[in-house]
Amino acid sequence: MIIFGWGQDFRVMGEVGLVECNNCDNTASWLVVETKKKATVYFIPVAKWQHRYFCVCPVCKSGVELIGKEQAQDLLLKSLEQKETARIQMGHGRDC
Numbered sequence: 001m002i003i004f005g006w007g008q009d010f011r012v013m014g015e016v017g018l019v020e021c022n023n024c025d026n027t028a029s030w031l032v033v034e035t036k037k038k039a040t041v042y043f044i045p046v047a048k049w050q051h052r053y054f055c056v057c058p059v060c061k062s063g064v065e066l067i068g069k070e071q072a073q074d075l076l077l078k079s080l081e082q083k084e085t086a087r088i089q090m091g092h093g094r095d096c
Contacts, residue, residue, distance in 0.1 A: 023062035
């Protein structure tokens, strides 16, 4: 008997510093999250596809989709360099 499965996996890449959420009006350290779909055989991942990146409010889980891995990494790098309060305009996946 072969045991196989599929699903979605995610990992937190880091925090971008303090951001005011337009949805819940809270100011918190937003997270940069990578999601991907995966297939497993005997609980071992054998394939991963459809990598997507988001900047997410930790309070209400609202956020914006980032354009790609490069934008997610640039955003994390900027937050390390600046450590300032940022403002995300909801609905725009360009600059968090």
